[in-house]
Amino acid sequence: MLKMRYLILYVSNLEKSLTFYTEALGFPVRGNHGTYVEIDTGHTILALIERDNVQELTGLTYKSTPESSQTFEIGFVTEDVVATIEALRVKGVKVIKEPITKPWGQTVAYVGDPDGHYIEICSSMDS
Incomplete structure (x- = not known):
């Protein structure tokens, strides 16, 4: 049986997004791996990665768009x-x-x- 454990959100600015989710929303950082950060939201982990690092980290083709x-x-x-x-x-x-x-x-x-x-x-x- 599959269970959702985490969601990875592609962001334009990792520091701005990290500040939003930790300071504004109040969630603690679970793990900081440089260009990839995990936030503890309870049952599901919310991970953040800067759009420019997606292809390097995942090995998947990713086209970053400004819109x-x-x-x-x-x-x-x-x-x-x-x-x-x-x-x-x-x-x-x-x-x-x-x-x-x-x-x-x-x-x-x-x-x-x-x-x-x-x-x-x-x-x-x-x-």
Whole structure:
């Protein structure tokens, strides 16, 4: 059986992204390997690698493009979405969508990381 253990996010500036995920969002670094950094987010590791180093590290063909591509979002669960968004705003994090309660009862908001990736801040769907 497969289990998701980590997600690798390609970023334009490793230091800016590392600062965002560790200082603004408050996640600890799990491992720093120079051009590849792992962040402990709980069950899943979020790894960061600068786009310019992807091909060298992975051996895979990768074409870096300057335009942003919104093909996924990263979701983080919190007990109090409104308070979390306000705390992030105070830290200078760009709020893309203010908290709203969805018809199914979940509260959801969005912020952007330094590369413009969508970060969902939401309440749990667990009963």
